[in-house]
Amino acid sequence: MPAIELSGRRIIVAVTGGIAAYKACELVSTLVKSGAQVRVVMTESARRFVSEMTFATLSGHEVAWDMWAPRTNVEHISLAEFAEVCVIAPATANVIAKCAHGIADDLLSTCLLALTCPVVIAPAMNTRMLCSAPVQANLATLRERGVHVVEPEEGRLACGETGAGRLPATEVLVEAVRDALRSRRGAMSGMRILITAGPTREAIDPVRFLSNPSSGRMGYELAAEAQRRGADVTLVSGPTSLPRPEGVAVVAVQSAEQMHEAVQERAGVVDLFIGAAAVADWRPAEAATEKMKKGDREEMTLRMVRTPDIIASVAQWQPRPTIVGFAAETNETIAHAREKLQRKGMDMIVANDVSEPGAGFEVETNRVTLIDVIGRETDLPLMSKAEVAAAILDRAGALIASRESQ
Numbered sequence: 001m002p003a004i005e006l007s008g009r010r011i012i013v014a015v016t017g018g019i020a021a022y023k024a025c026e027l028v029s030t031l032v033k034s035g036a037q038v039r040v041v042m043t044e045s046a047r048r049f050v051s052e053m054t055f056a057t058l059s060g061h062e063v064a065w066d067m068w069a070p071r072t073n074v075e076h077i078s079l080a081e082f083a084e085v086c087v088i089a090p091a092t093a094n095v096i097a098k099c100a101h102g103i104a105d106d107l108l109s110t111c112l113l114a115l116t117c118p119v120v121i122a123p124a125m126n127t128r129m130l131c132s133a134p135v136q137a138n139l140a141t142l143r144e145r146g147v148h149v150v151e152p153e154e155g156r157l158a159c160g161e162t163g164a165g166r167l168p169a170t171e172v173l174v175e176a177v178r179d180a181l182r183s184r185r186g187a188m189s190g191m192r193i194l195i196t197a198g199p200t201r202e203a204i205d206p207v208r209f210l211s212n213p214s215s216g217r218m219g220y221e222l223a224a225e226a227q228r229r230g231a232d233v234t235l236v237s238g239p240t241s242l243p244r245p246e247g248v249a250v251v252a253v254q255s256a257e258q259m260h261e262a263v264q265e266r267a268g269v270v271d272l273f274i275g276a277a278a279v280a281d282w283r284p285a286e287a288a289t290e291k292m293k294k295g296d297r298e299e300m301t302l303r304m305v306r307t308p309d310i311i312a313s314v315a316q317w318q319p320r321p322t323i324v325g326f327a328a329e330t331n332e333t334i335a336h337a338r339e340k341l342q343r344k345g346m347d348m349i350v351a352n353d354v355s356e357p358g359a360g361f362e363v364e365t366n367r368v369t370l371i372d373v374i375g376r377e378t379d380l381p382l383m384s385k386a387e388v389a390a391a392i393l394d395r396a397g398a399l400i401a402s403r404e405s406q
């Protein structure tokens, strides 16, 4: 089985009010040392056992616990969108009951209800509480829903009794996090995903073309991550120098018209379409069949015509897939992205200010804002394109699930 890298993974560590809360410090520290991005969420009772200052220092981020703190974002939702996995350690009988029954009365429980990522629960409490019928029934409900429950260890408990109920060692919890991430990998199993990537080349003559600096990296990372999650992926790629992602079917094209044709051939057999390609909006009306000669001309004019709008044509398909597009902008990024989302009939748009350092064309990182059709906006930090791809697929997966449930 392939090892799961923790580096760059976005992990929520939820700490609830039990004596084992102090052990969560080592968990946070270990995850951070492995390169993970960790956010800690605490309940009010957990703050009585360990100071939030400890977790803020270990994670390098403010700790979330106060539902009513003044802020500009909706914290429980943005945390839920951030997470690739959430581990509740230690999990008290109270939080287990809230999870099982959908009770949302503080920051942590509202966040848990909004999560779409895998959840790991590590119960820790007195043996008799653990073995009680309600706790066992709640744990059984959670297991049925696919929550990863880490078996508590046996030993001497804080109350002086001996039995099951101890929070397992940090290594066991970290392994449970890896298992949960591994399970997410099959999350797109059976899904048919079509992705466009790279630039297009619009011929002027046999040796000249109009193009743009897209390296294809963003689209290739999306294809590789979707393949890792078990999807059946086709990548329609403009010219790039990138290696073909393993297990992905690649259709190589040059021009916007060829990309359009390759995409249209798959009409009706796609569940998710992602347009990451930087497609030319215009092409020369006629491409010369032979190399154009300068002659003694000082000027030359190219007559340009529109290329087909690939993503807008996908929005006309029946059945229509879930559609994710990009907006590469240099000013008023969010406003332009919102307008494209509506005009082209997408479900989500990835707003990409390509004038920002470290974002957009050619570089290995990107900073984007995800905007969906119901107006939710999520600002992601500067991340590697692989991490951005994972975040886009998380959100796209949630959109597909919500379309299916309607």
Ligand code: PMT
Residues within 6 Å of the ligand: 196, 198, 199, 213, 214, 215, 216, 217, 218, 219, 256, 275, 276, 277, 278, 279, 280, 281, 307, 308, 309, 310, 311, 312, 324, 325, 326, 327, 328, 329, 340, 352, 354, 360, 361, 362, 363
């Ligand atoms: O390839 P990289 O070097 O990694 O760079 C990544 C990227 C900057 C190319 C990528 O992040 C990105 O922003 N891709 C979209 C670029 C673009 O063409 O944006 P746009 O705002 O012009 O187009 C809006 C959307 O319509 C895009 O999803 C585009 O694929 C699609 N489109 C555009 C024109 C057209 N004729 N047909 C289309 O489908």
